[in-house]
Amino acid sequence: MHLPDKTIERLSQYRRNLLISLSKGKTHIFSHEIAELLHITPVQVRRDIMLIGYNGTLRKGYDVKALIDLIGNIIDTEEGQNVCVMGLGNLGKAIIKYLCGKRPKLKIVACFDTNKEKTGRLYADIPVFDAEELTEKVKTMNIAIGIITVPFERASETANRLVNAGITGILNFSSKPLNLPGHVYLEEYDMITSLEKVAYHTKEK
Amino acid sequence: MHLPDKTIERLSQYRRNLLISLSKGKTHIFSHEIAELLHITPVQVRRDIMLIGYNGTLRKGYDVKALIDLIGNIIDTEEGQNVCVMGLGNLGKAIIKYLCGKRPKLKIVACFDTNKEKTGRLYADIPVFDAEELTEKVKTMNIAIGIITVPFERASETANRLVNAGITGILNFSSKPLNLPGHVYLEEYDMITSLEKVAYHTKEK
DNA sequence: TTTATATTGTTATTTATTTAACAATTAATT
DNA sequence: AATTAATTGTTAAATAAATAACAATATAAA
Ligand SMILES: NC(=O)c1ccc[n+]([C@@H]2O[C@H](COP(=O)([O-])OP(=O)(O)OC[C@H]3O[C@@H](n4cnc5c(N)ncnc54)[C@H](O)[C@@H]3O)[C@@H](O)[C@H]2O)c1
Ligand SMILES: NC(=O)c1ccc[n+]([C@@H]2O[C@H](COP(=O)([O-])OP(=O)(O)OC[C@H]3O[C@@H](n4cnc5c(N)ncnc54)[C@H](O)[C@@H]3O)[C@@H](O)[C@H]2O)c1
Numbered sequence: 001m002h003l004p005d006k007t008i009e010r011l012s013q014y015r016r017n018l019l020i021s022l023s024k025g026k027t028h029i030f031s032h033e034i035a036e037l038l039h040i041t042p043v044q045v046r047r048d049i050m051l052i053g054y055n056g057t058l059r060k061g062y063d064v065k066a067l068i069d070l071i072g073n074i075i076d077t078e079e080g081q082n083v084c085v086m087g088l089g090n091l092g093k094a095i096i097k098y099l100c101g102k103r104p105k106l107k108i109v110a111c112f113d114t115n116k117e118k119t120g121r122l123y124a125d126i127p128v129f130d131a132e133e134l135t136e137k138v139k140t141m142n143i144a145i146g147i148i149t150v151p152f153e154r155a156s157e158t159a160n161r162l163v164n165a166g167i168t169g170i171l172n173f174s175s176k177p178l179n180l181p182g183h184v185y186l187e188e189y190d191m192i193t194s195l196e197k198v199a200y201h202t203k204e205k
Numbered sequence: 206m207h208l209p210d211k212t213i214e215r216l217s218q219y220r221r222n223l224l225i226s227l228s229k230g231k232t233h234i235f236s237h238e239i240a241e242l243l244h245i246t247p248v249q250v251r252r253d254i255m256l257i258g259y260n261g262t263l264r265k266g267y268d269v270k271a272l273i274d275l276i277g278n279i280i281d282t283e284e285g286q287n288v289c290v291m292g293l294g295n296l297g298k299a300i301i302k303y304l305c306g307k308r309p310k311l312k313i314v315a316c317f318d319t320n321k322e323k324t325g326r327l328y329a330d331i332p333v334f335d336a337e338e339l340t341e342k343v344k345t346m347n348i349a350i351g352i353i354t355v356p357f358e359r360a361s362e363t364a365n366r367l368v369n370a371g372i373t374g375i376l377n378f379s380s381k382p383l384n385l386p387g388h389v390y391l392e393e394y395d396m397i398t399s400l401e402k403v404a405y406h407t408k409e410k
Numbered sequence: 411t412t413t414a415t416a417t418t419g420t421t422a423t424t425t426a427t428t429t430a431a432c433a434a435t436t437a438a439t440t
Numbered sequence: 441a442a443t444t445a446a447t448t449g450t451t452a453a454a455t456a457a458a459t460a461a462c463a464a465t466a467t468a469a470a
Binding site: 041059 | 427434437
């Protein structure tokens with residue numbers, strides 16, 4: 001089953017907001033209610049839900065719990081995937097603190113740095129290893145995903161290291177465009193570009 | 206002139222990479238060279254450049270300096286736009302340190318927090334004010350853009366505060382979907398969604 | 411000078427995504 | 441029991457974005 005990227009993004013957001021609804025005791029929800037939560041259209045919601053093959057109940061809406069579980073089945077693996085952070089700088093630290101415990105199926109289990117002063121200890125309960133140890137730790141700790149928060153100039157070598165170590169999913173914050181083999185999924189996030197986009201639109205208004 | 210959002214994003218990236226090329230002494234560049242830098246196709250580059258009305262020289266390529274300046278004219282205002290950060294937490298701090306001095310036309314000039322222990326001092330040379338002072342400071346410091354790095358539960362009220370203070374461009378990191386009046390441009394970045402996208406694709410491969 | 415090659419600018423085509431339309435039908439109401 | 445209103449699931453249409461195609465032509469090579 002092929003799902004559009006945009007649908008995946010929205011599924012992630014549906015789930016997060018559905019969990020909030022569930023915790024408030026809501027058992028069923030209509031497409032227009034989900035749409036309101038995310039400020040999109042009900043049609044879009046229904047279409048996304050159709051694409052993942054879920055069926056709501058006519059005039060009762062969608063079963064919140066069941067929908068959450070199904071989205072979980074699509075996004076996550078059963079056992080979950082382990083994540084590592086490359087570069088314990090300002091951003092790396094913020095991400096570790098933020099993500100810790102937030103997503104049980106996406107656990108940050110290790111961090112890697114080249115600065116000897118940072119390695120060999122814990123940061124927010126996460127072990128910080130020397131980047132040399134990457135390949136070994138990826139294997140022993142069963143790490144599937146890497147987050148790149150090293151400086152621009154170190155991003156390419158870090159990405160190659162991750163790929164060589166067997167990582168197949170990368171989230172890159174370094175703003176350095178990376179060219180990776182086809183079997184590795186790469187998601188780039190460029191904060192300067194986001195901010196410049198805001199600048200452009202703010203100017204235009 | 207209307208420019209697609211995706212084109213704006215790429216223009217931002219073209220400029221960043223062109224500045225590097227320029228600093229290496231390159232005066233002219235071909236569409237396929239720009240494409241290589243970003244790992245996209247030359248056609249895409251040419252089309253984007255066409256859309257902004259720039260003309261290269263046949264068989265000589267684009268004048269690097271002139272292209273940088275033109276992109277600057279599109280993205281930035283002449284005097285630049287001032288930016289504030291809402292919430293001096295882990296992420297807010299990282300962003301301030303990262304952005305300081307990086308983009309002369311997008312200066313972070315102030316930060317706002319509600320925690321009295323954080324306000325009334327400088328962080329990385331940026332003054333930290335009480336959030337109550339927002340409206341006043343937006344006026345006196347001529348702030349046009351706000352970056353939201355407050356907790357999820359505080360995001361909506363913070364956005365409203367920004368809008369009431371006269372801000373017309375917002376970059377939101379809180380993962381809380383915001384519903385703002387049409388005259389305000391909103392860019393949302395949701396890190397969990399990015400990571401879950403990686404998780405999905407990593408699982409699928 | 412002539413020819414060949416490389417490169418731009420732009421239109422046409424394809425692909426991806428969103429939005430609209432609406433039939434089917436269930437639950438609530440009369 | 442019949443009627444009404446609301447909501448889903450899905451196909452069709454519209455919009456947006458990326459890619460392909462190619463004519464025009466400047467430069468380099470013959
Ligand atoms: N700070 C932010 O808010 C922010 C925002 C957007 C993007 N970024 C990007 O994220 C990256 C990191 O930013 P930062 O502010 O945290 O920088 P930083 O300098 O604070 O941290 C970089 C860390 O990477 C480590 N490092 C260097 N080379 C390494 C290598 N080869 N392997 C492993 N670790 C290595 C350094 O020792 C340091 O701890 C940069 O590329 C930056 O462009 C940062
Ligand atoms: N840390 C990360 O890497 C990260 C990544 C992605 C998204 N986020 C999002 O960014 C936001 C901040 O994350 P964080 O880790 O920096 O959190 P944090 O708790 O470290 O910081 C939040 C800051 O906001 C301040 N604050 C609270 N209410 C406020 C208000 N009404 N006005 C102004 N300031 C206020 C707090 O005093 C605190 O300093 C959250 O919404 C989080 O979801 C964080």
